[in-house]
Amino acid sequence: MAQKNLLPLILLGLLRDSKKTGYELKKDFDTEIGEFWSVKHSQIYLELKRLTELGEINAVTGFFGSKVEKTYYEITKFGKERFSKWQCSFQNELAVNKDEFVLKLYFIKDKSDERLGQLLKNQYELHLEKLLHLRQRMKDVFSTIDKDNNYGHYLILNHAIKREEEYTQWLDDSLKYISVGEEKNKREYID
Amino acid sequence: MAQKNLLPLILLGLLRDSKKTGYELKKDFDTEIGEFWSVKHSQIYLELKRLTELGEINAVTGFFGSKVEKTYYEITKFGKERFSKWQCSFQNELAVNKDEFVLKLYFIKDKSDERLGQLLKNQYELHLEKLLHLRQRMKDVFSTIDKDNNYGHYLILNHAIKREEEYTQWLDDSLKYISVGEEKNKREYID
DNA sequence: ATTTTCATGTAAGTCGTTACATGATTCT
DNA sequence: AGAATCATGTAACGACTTACATGAAAAT
Known part of the structure; x- marks a missing residue:
């Protein structure tokens, strides 16, 4: 198939x-x-x-x-x-996680590539929005239904939130790191 | 398309x-x-x-x-x-992350479902293997090529590692949590 | 009165997988 | 000598998307 x-x-x-x-x-x-x-x-x-x-x-x-x-x-x-x-069946391998943004980054060679900051910011916005949405979902869903009787749903919402927290954190760290690099470069040129 | x-x-x-x-x-x-x-x-x-x-x-x-x-x-x-x-184009929305395991969990209703532990363990093995593989990749790749001149690649490998760390952590936490629940249940029955 | 929602489908086309197919070269 | 790798394709099929299509009911 x-x-x-x-x-x-x-x-x-x-x-x-x-x-x-x-x-x-x-x-x-x-x-x-x-x-x-x-x-x-x-x-x-x-x-x-x-x-x-x-x-x-x-x-x-x-x-x-x-x-x-x-x-x-x-x-x-x-x-x-x-x-x-x-x-109740087990998997024996994981599917590749296809992410367009990750692909785009793969082809960015130079650390000081101007597009890097823009791309990271755009992605950060999208994932922050997603994160906030998921946190709201968590509240909404489990205010009406019981956690222990919808435990799988609880677990995966929990996981999705953590995933987006990691994603936004990574984007934020990367953004900070490249701008520190820029600052450093600037000073090197100025001093 | x-x-x-x-x-x-x-x-x-x-x-x-x-x-x-x-x-x-x-x-x-x-x-x-x-x-x-x-x-x-x-x-x-x-x-x-x-x-x-x-x-x-x-x-x-x-x-x-x-x-x-x-x-x-x-x-x-x-x-x-x-x-x-x-x-250099921006995305305006994120694709849904399709994960078979997440789907499976969604349909697990009961917290004390026996299959839960088995499924979490199976998935933990797969993601731990992936994590170790990625860490090795990070070492291998950037021992031969320069990080700053393959920065996108570095960033996404970094992200992939963090993602798998989060994934395994989540699975491990979930496993611990459900077995604590089991222990508690056992004691309740015994005492 | 008009838009939105309910409710259900068909048709065309594309991406991707699986399987089939072939022949040379290099390794063991 | 045989297996693995190099190297390049075609054919059949399946999953999924996009677009087309229709008609009633409910909401604004």
Whole structure:
């Protein structure tokens, strides 16, 4: 396969607790799990069809009190099995972490390259924003639900925050370090 | 496009300093830049063809003293322009960091779930290995080349190490925390 | 009255992986 | 002599994105 195809597993996971429509699943990617995974609705509907054909979910179409026809998907025994199997499976290697910014930096050779400061600042803004957003999420999420009964979610939010703290710290340190270098260079030229 | 298509930029970047064959470029992904990006050789040759058609690189086929016919690719003015333009461009949002393990954890609800410890341990091993590897890389790389003249590379290796330090630390902390919880539970049951 | 949200899909195209394929050269 | 490396591609397929498409309901 071209990618690791984790979407069906995510969908099964989201359907474990209760049946949902494709639209509701899509909504989960705008909020909840959207913090950790992204996908387009077109792909969701496609994958739901495939999972239905595989017998891992059942599709139930009807009105359900509403005026609009909806299709609810509910997980089957086979779906639960597949999900459980995946959830307790071990990885034997890590995927490469693809980060456009890191790539850009790789090609910056000279320490006194003028673009360096600009790039670091831009990235710092983005990651600081992300960090603040994640801290807010942590507050919001666990004010309504219990930490110990959503422990995985708690752990990964915790990790995401620490990751962004490290990222911003690194960017900030790098910025300071290159400007100290500049100061030093300036003095060397002036003195 | 399906993905952000950064491969052509990487290839242009790798060709800035000197002309290279497709095979040499492929080799770079096994070592150097392979730490930060992965790609298959089939895709490299395809992208080289495309870049040639775009006039961003030139293909020169010949024997060059060797007994085997090779094709060297050299960057053109247009290629340099495209690369420079990308390298100093700003991002306006961050891509979602897709991590299978994080996904798995998201679906662990119960703090005392037995699988939690196993999964954390497995992941700890992988990230510790990665961390040790990166520290070695740092030593190896900058024993032969100069830090200040490969500053981007230095920065991102530095960052990668810090990232893995954070990752292993988080996993270790989480492991400790859940086993303390277990101990506490045990005592509660026993006392 | 108009925009936004709900709700669900199809079609085209691209990036990337996996597998297939070949032939020379160098190392053991 | 055989294995590994050098060197370069093609073909099939899958995952994902972008764009196209539609219609009702709810909100402003």
